[in-house]
Amino acid sequence: MSATATRDRKGNGMRSRSAHPRRLVARGSAGRMAGGLGWFSIGLGVAEIAAARPIARALGLRGAEALIRAYGVREIVTGLGILGATDRRPWIRGRVAGDALDLVTLLAGAPRASVAGFVTALGSVATVTLFDLVCAEALRTEESDRAGSRRAARANASRTAFPRGVEASRGIARDVTVPQDVRIPDPLRPQAQPGLGDAGQGHGEPREAANDPLRSSHSA
Amino acid sequence: MRALVWHGKEDIRCESVPDPRIEHPRDAIIKVSSCAICGSDLHLYDNVIPAMRPGDIMGHECMGEVVEVGPEAKGSLKVGDRVVIPFTITCGECWQCRRGNWSLCERSNRNGAMQEKVFGRVGAGLFGYTQLTGGYPGGQAEYLRVPFADQTHIKVPSTLSDEQLLFLSDILPTGWQGAVQCDIQPEDTVAIWGAGPVGLMCVISAVMLGAKQVISIDRVPERLALAQANGAITINFDEESVTERIDALTGRKGPEKCIDAVGMEAHATATLDSVYDRVKQAVMLTSDRIHVLREMIYLARPGGILSIPGVYGGLADKFPMGLVMNKGLTIRTGQTHVRRWTDDLLRRIEEGQFDPSFVITHTVPLEQGPEMYATFRDKRDGCVKVVLKP
Numbered sequence: 329m330s331a332t333a334t335r336d337r338k339g340n341g342m343r344s345r346s347a348h349p350r351r352l353v354a355r356g357s358a359g360r361m362a363g364g365l366g367w368f369s370i371g372l373g374v375a376e377i378a379a380a381r382p383i384a385r386a387l388g389l390r391g392a393e394a395l396i397r398a399y400g401v402r403e404i405v406t407g408l409g410i411l412g413a414t415d416r417r418p419w420i421r422g423r424v425a426g427d428a429l430d431l432v433t434l435l436a437g438a439p440r441a442s443v444a445g446f447v448t449a450l451g452s453v454a455t456v457t458l459f460d461l462v463c464a465e466a467l468r469t470e471e472s473d474r475a476g477s478r479r480a481a482r483a484n485a486s487r488t489a490f491p492r493g494v495e496a497s498r499g500i501a502r503d504v505t506v507p508q509d510v511r512i513p514d515p516l517r518p519q520a521q522p523g524l525g526d527a528g529q530g531h532g533e534p535r536e537a538a539n540d541p542l543r544s545s546h547s548a
Numbered sequence: 549m550r551a552l553v554w555h556g557k558e559d560i561r562c563e564s565v566p567d568p569r570i571e572h573p574r575d576a577i578i579k580v581s582s583c584a585i586c587g588s589d590l591h592l593y594d595n596v597i598p599a600m601r602p603g604d605i606m607g608h609e610c611m612g613e614v615v616e617v618g619p620e621a622k623g624s625l626k627v628g629d630r631v632v633i634p635f636t637i638t639c640g641e642c643w644q645c646r647r648g649n650w651s652l653c654e655r656s657n658r659n660g661a662m663q664e665k666v667f668g669r670v671g672a673g674l675f676g677y678t679q680l681t682g683g684y685p686g687g688q689a690e691y692l693r694v695p696f697a698d699q700t701h702i703k704v705p706s707t708l709s710d711e712q713l714l715f716l717s718d719i720l721p722t723g724w725q726g727a728v729q730c731d732i733q734p735e736d737t738v739a740i741w742g743a744g745p746v747g748l749m750c751v752i753s754a755v756m757l758g759a760k761q762v763i764s765i766d767r768v769p770e771r772l773a774l775a776q777a778n779g780a781i782t783i784n785f786d787e788e789s790v791t792e793r794i795d796a797l798t799g800r801k802g803p804e805k806c807i808d809a810v811g812m813e814a815h816a817t818a819t820l821d822s823v824y825d826r827v828k829q830a831v832m833l834t835s836d837r838i839h840v841l842r843e844m845i846y847l848a849r850p851g852g853i854l855s856i857p858g859v860y861g862g863l864a865d866k867f868p869m870g871l872v873m874n875k876g877l878t879i880r881t882g883q884t885h886v887r888r889w890t891d892d893l894l895r896r897i898e899e900g901q902f903d904p905s906f907v908i909t910h911t912v913p914l915e916q917g918p919e920m921y922a923t924f925r926d927k928r929d930g931c932v933k934v935v936l937k938p
Contacts, residue, residue, distance in 0.1 A: 477930065483930070484770050484773040484930075489906045495779075500756050500901050507648065510731065
């Protein structure tokens, strides 16, 4: 833990304040974010293969259409890898590496690119790189949390409130006096109706229904 | 003295503040021996409940030793008494207190006029829980001033540890009331949303009250493990459909009794209504995220009871009132009438029927409180319940 500590304004007391950074991505959401990036990757890859020529022209990379198509294949493979993998972390790290390659390629073509095309492409790649980095970090944090959770869950599996055991304690407080204002008033309490079967406290149902295997009752 | 002081969203500091003093003849001062961070404190930490003021002292779960007693409280308290302090401040004399509705005390909220503007009528004053509930300094501190101290205390024996007793201040009677007001019958299935400290108290209460089947719903494995260890069937909503599993467990009838131990900051997977709540809350068009309420209303067995100990702060959008009406559901909610339940609960703890300290995962000095707020809120480090030692 890393609380920061300083003297207060008058110097007469300790002040401490949380230095814990907030999660960038809500707990449990990193996987969904990775999935989104996987689909994005596939979409981008298809676009790069299908429109390699106009993309190359806009980015000042005439003659490098084959390279752009290769990048498209890389994007599709990475996307499929993200969507199909149990552990998505290496694939997202692969996307970050691919982003770096994209940036280098963009810079190489910059002298021949239109200003608008270059700025747009650079901004897009930078934004996507940011998402990839956030996702990679979120996946790393989640895996670390999961490992901690598994350890804690194993430790908690035997922590009980009941010194006599759960089963011996089930119903131990049935002697409680439920205050009148939080009891179901007797006239409103479910009552078993004569001739309709009885499951105590009115949870019964018509006998024919109770005998119907398609409507087996959990409480009957 | 040192205390945990609210300064803004996610900004709680351990600071030196003036010692409390007797302000009214019915006051007492206690030296706090143990206090805890409550899940509802996190709503203040996240600043989703309004009317906190920078400088307010946090905390409404505490216990300790009486060190000073006002002249009008001397009949029922003396210096040296060991007491747990209920989070609700109660006069013991008003119309509501005389009927056991301690959390609705009509006199203890000194900012009643402010609360009336928001809620229409006044509830009890609470320790460390916004200006709306009286702006009383809380118990995450070395000392606490207890207003109406002759009524606002639970005397406890020296034979039990702080850890066994501390939760009488809030989460134990809250979980207990959440289960008792379900009027649990031996053939009932009780489904409990949330396996935080209150949810776990609901689990053990429902087990002790004799429910046939207790279901605990959460996403945090270590909390679900605790629920399971205490007799619940668990559902991890990140891994399986709550609807399908509850249908399977109840023969498609639904649970007779449902308990919401989550409240206004429900997390959920990517359900449409959760996303909708998030967006509306982000642009301040709603205050409460009510995914759990909607799910309970949808899944409950017709004629069932919904019990809501989880904290809600204001407005709820897309509340399926039509389902509530057509399914004939009963809703019971409210702040906990702590003193209604504590004599009985204390007796059961003394008799060894149960020990609520099983939820404690972190015991740290008060100075580490700010850090523990973040740890608890983010459910890091296996954190379920934090006890602070001033």
